[in-house]
Amino acid sequence: MQYYLAPMHGITGYIYRNSYEKIFHNIDKYFAPFIVPNKSRNLKTKDFLDVLPQNNRGVTIIPQILTNDSNGFIATSRKLQKLGYHEINLNLGCPSRIVVSKYKGSGFLAKREELDRFLDEIFKIDDMKISIKTRIGKDSPKEFYELIKIFNKYPIEELIIHPRTQKDFYGDKPNLEVFKDALSLSINPICYNGDIFTGEDHNKLTKDFPEVKTVMLGRGILANPGLLNEIKNNTVIDKKIFKDFHDEILRQYIELCDEDMHVLIKMKELWGYMRYVFSNNKEYLKIIKKSQNISDYNEAVLSLFNEQEIVEGAGLFTQGNWGV
Numbered sequence: 001m002q003y004y005l006a007p008m009h010g011i012t013g014y015i016y017r018n019s020y021e022k023i024f025h026n027i028d029k030y031f032a033p034f035i036v037p038n039k040s041r042n043l044k045t046k047d048f049l050d051v052l053p054q055n056n057r058g059v060t061i062i063p064q065i066l067t068n069d070s071n072g073f074i075a076t077s078r079k080l081q082k083l084g085y086h087e088i089n090l091n092l093g094c095p096s097r098i099v100v101s102k103y104k105g106s107g108f109l110a111k112r113e114e115l116d117r118f119l120d121e122i123f124k125i126d127d128m129k130i131s132i133k134t135r136i137g138k139d140s141p142k143e144f145y146e147l148i149k150i151f152n153k154y155p156i157e158e159l160i161i162h163p164r165t166q167k168d169f170y171g172d173k174p175n176l177e178v179f180k181d182a183l184s185l186s187i188n189p190i191c192y193n194g195d196i197f198t199g200e201d202h203n204k205l206t207k208d209f210p211e212v213k214t215v216m217l218g219r220g221i222l223a224n225p226g227l228l229n230e231i232k233n234n235t236v237i238d239k240k241i242f243k244d245f246h247d248e249i250l251r252q253y254i255e256l257c258d259e260d261m262h263v264l265i266k267m268k269e270l271w272g273y274m275r276y277v278f279s280n281n282k283e284y285l286k287i288i289k290k291s292q293n294i295s296d297y298n299e300a301v302l303s304l305f306n307e308q309e310i311v312e313g314a315g316l317f318t319q320g321n322w323g324v
């Protein structure tokens with residue numbers, strides 16, 4: 001089985017990815033958060049730094065582009081190619097209202113003719129592999145059956161499916177009926193993505209779909225960075241390893257940011273996910289969120305690590321055996 005880290009804009013930038021790689025070293029491909037093409041000759045500084053090879057040593061990175069403009073896609077792909085990239089991922093999944101209102105991300109799924117024309121243009125690039133990360137429709141899962149006819153016209157390196165519609169956002173459950181059909185209908189390789197938060201979720205998926213050979217994990221890893229070791233080796237993450245991972249991310253953000261506040265915004269966002277695997281985390285999370293400087297923050301984090309335990313079987317939104 002191959003495992004990918006999902007792109008998560010604002011979170012899984014190079015600092016997160018490098019920290020993860022340093023401690024866990026078990027991801028086959030890291031998908032970088034989306035880049036929106038701009039008209040200038042160069043990538044925006046933030047996007048450039050995120051994909052700069054010097055910032056991504058020793059890891060396989062697939063950059064992602066979010067657009068409905070084929071010229072923008074091609075121009076940005078060329079810039080990425082100059083940096084050494086040979087595969088680009090197209091984002092057809094982003095459900096954010098601003099993105100969707102411009103018919104980008106999962107909004108583009110509602111414009112099938114335009115999407116087909118767009119794909120026809122971008123697949124003319126013959127020296128670049130293109131993979132697609134998609135939802136199963138804009139408003140209804142039925143749309144998938146038309147979309148797959150379009151996708152099947154192109155040599156997609158991989159079709160990564162998050163089986164929800166845009167309308168679902170992150171609610172309800174992934175639609176496994178449609179995913180099952182996708183496996184039989186797609187002529188291109190399929191990767192599964194969505195709601196794998198525990199080892200049990202993973203085992204259920206692979207039992208139901210033994211033909212799945214590639215899984216992309218997102219929020220499940222944010223909540224439990226040891227999830228993949230749990231999946232592969234049936235081991236629960238050690239608190240010390242979790243702390244080392246946390247400290248590595250913190251160290252790199254401190255090195256990068258001029259102000260404590262910027263570091264704290266990033267770390268607090270992460271705790272919105274990581275809290276779930278700790279016992280009785282609620283009060284600790286409040287104190288972490290209230291901290292206004294690195295020293296108070298460190299103190300709050302240390303008490304959580306010292307005084308609480310990692311709950312076996314817990315994952316994002318789930319209770320684990322002890323009740324979180």
Ligand SMILES: Cc1cc2nc3c(=O)[nH]c(=O)nc-3n(C[C@H](O)[C@H](O)[C@H](O)COP(=O)(O)O)c2cc1C
Pocket residue numbers: 006007008009010011032033034064091093094133162193194195196216217218219220
């Ligand atoms: C905060 C956040 C940012 C995201 N940013 C991106 C992104 O840049 N590109 C993308 O294709 N998907 C993005 N996603 C979607 C994830 O890659 C993934 O498809 C989704 O979270 C479902 O997988 P999961 O249940 O394993 O998390 C984002 C999701 C979250 C929660």
